[in-house]
Amino acid sequence: xxxxxxxxxxxxxxxxxxxxxxxxxxxxxxxxxxxxxxxxxxxxxxxxxxxxxxxxxxxxxxxxxxxxxxxxxxxxxxxxxxxxxxxxxxxxxxxxxxxxxxxxxxxxxxxxxxxxxxxxxxxxxxxxxxxxxxxxxxxxxxxxxxxxxxxxxxxxxxxxxxxxxxxxxxxxxxxxxxxxxxxxxxxxxx
Amino acid sequence: xxxxxxxxxxxxxxxxxxxxxxxxxxxxxxxxxxxxxxxxxxxxxxxxxxxxxxxxxxxxxxxxxxxxxxxxxxxxxxxxxxxxxxxxxxxxxxxxxxxxxxxxxxxxxxxxxxxxxxxxxxxxxxxxxxxxxxxxxxxxxxxxxxxxxxxxxxxxxxxxxxxxxxxxxxxxxxxxxxxxxxxxxxxxxx
DNA sequence: GTCTATACATCGATAGAC
DNA sequence: GTCTATCGATGTATAGAC
Numbered sequence: 001x002x003x004x005x006x007x008x009x010x011x012x013x014x015x016x017x018x019x020x021x022x023x024x025x026x027x028x029x030x031x032x033x034x035x036x037x038x039x040x041x042x043x044x045x046x047x048x049x050x051x052x053x054x055x056x057x058x059x060x061x062x063x064x065x066x067x068x069x070x071x072x073x074x075x076x077x078x079x080x081x082x083x084x085x086x087x088x089x090x091x092x093x094x095x096x097x098x099x100x101x102x103x104x105x106x107x108x109x110x111x112x113x114x115x116x117x118x119x120x121x122x123x124x125x126x127x128x129x130x131x132x133x134x135x136x137x138x139x140x141x142x143x144x145x146x147x148x149x150x151x152x153x154x155x156x157x158x159x160x161x162x163x164x165x166x167x168x169x170x171x172x173x174x175x176x177x178x179x180x181x182x183x184x185x186x187x188x189x190x
Numbered sequence: 191x192x193x194x195x196x197x198x199x200x201x202x203x204x205x206x207x208x209x210x211x212x213x214x215x216x217x218x219x220x221x222x223x224x225x226x227x228x229x230x231x232x233x234x235x236x237x238x239x240x241x242x243x244x245x246x247x248x249x250x251x252x253x254x255x256x257x258x259x260x261x262x263x264x265x266x267x268x269x270x271x272x273x274x275x276x277x278x279x280x281x282x283x284x285x286x287x288x289x290x291x292x293x294x295x296x297x298x299x300x301x302x303x304x305x306x307x308x309x310x311x312x313x314x315x316x317x318x319x320x321x322x323x324x325x326x327x328x329x330x331x332x333x334x335x336x337x338x339x340x341x342x343x344x345x346x347x348x349x350x351x352x353x354x355x356x357x358x359x360x361x362x363x364x365x366x367x368x369x370x371x372x373x374x375x376x377x378x379x380x
Numbered sequence: 381g382t383c384t385a386t387a388c389a390t391c392g393a394t395a396g397a398c
Numbered sequence: 399g400t401c402t403a404t405c406g407a408t409g410t411a412t413a414g415a416c
Contacts, residue, residue: 020298021214021298021299022212022214022295022296022298024211024212024214024215025214025299105212105295106212108210108211108212109211109215142375144368144371144372145368145372147353147358147359148365148368148369148372149372151346151349151353152346152369152372152373155345155346155348155349155352156341156342156345156346158345158349159341159345159348159349162345163337163341168337169337175338178334178335178338179338179342181334182334182335182338182339182342183342185332185375
């Protein structure tokens with residue numbers, strides 16, 4: 001049972017505001033107002049606006065990286081691995097849809113951690129590409145353009161945050177299963 | 191043969207910058223610098239920063255609206271209609287990938303035209319939803335959750351702008367066909 | 381049509397009282 | 399830990415010379 005600190009609260013509120021207007025358009029005064037305090041008071045809990053963005057994005061990016069590593073190390077079929085990737089995205093997007101918006105839309109405003117983020121992102125795409133390529137080689141997946149299959153799946157999963165808050169998608173298991181059906185029947189030969 | 195005015199040039203350059211950093215993070219000085227002039231000089235061609243955003247977004251939104259209307263009025267099967275929608279997105283995203291970034295990511299910064307944009311967007315989604323629902327009813331499309339099929343297709347098409355600039359996707363006909371295969375085999379019963 | 385100069389608002393962040 | 403007050407930088411936009 002972790003106690004939520006004031007800092008955590010600020011970061012959570014910031015993520016919500018960043019989702020609505022983007023990092024650049026949200027001012028420290030906006031954030032303070034949403035927290036019911038003055039802008040100057042925020043600095044007793046956080047170092048800078050930039051630090052808030054960094055914590056939101058890097059935490060999530062590392063969660064995806066370690067999640068995919070576990071899937072990659074399992075002894076499943078490649079189609080099964082893709083189903084697990086869908087579950088991973090649904091799970092993280094369900095827990096933190098606001099943070100996911102920053103991860104997707106505000107990463108370019110990262111300062112010192114930008115290179116690190118880009119490295120995690122590139123590696124993530126590359127590992128998913130290998131799962132698909134492996135699936136094609138083993139006749140689990142149709143022999144269509146791999147980049148198109150990769151980006152079709154990935155962009156759908158990346159935009160999950162924007163429709164997961166709607167009531168009809170609140171059941172993660174059901175959503176994962178339905179989404180897998182829609183995404184995979186398109187690349188599954190059998 | 192339309193001559194490109196200085197105003198058109200400014201809007202095109204702005205769209206490129208908006209794609210990189212988003213509307214809010216691009217300053218008039220950034221834009222002027224990219225145009226090789228001073229910020230004050232921009233105002234001899236455009237009324238305000240807001241006007242630039244409005245022209246980028248509303249032009250594209252209306253292009254999608256009229257494109258979908260034509261598809262809807264044709265006498266094709268619903269699967270064929272979806273293939274036409276894919277072509278429409280590939281065509282517009284190929285012609286103007288930078289503007290598409292603003293349409294997707296900066297629409298919330300529209301001021302007076304925000305309601306109009308939201309109306310076009312809602313109507314677009316509703317018409318596409320009806321094509322899918324009609325396809326399910328006529329046994330062309332699997333009887334899976336319509337919202338999930340709609341958003342899976344739509345989010346993939348909406349993110350086209352981000353990977354279309356890569357060399358391997360420069361052939362619109364081929365890209366449309368491959369994308370249709372990947373997207374539709376997932377919802378096509380036959 | 382582009383420039384310099386500048387008005388005026390608002391930004392992120394700090395100092396210091398309580 | 400929150401406040402008031404404020405700093406210096408930077409934002410959009412205008413005025414007026416050339």
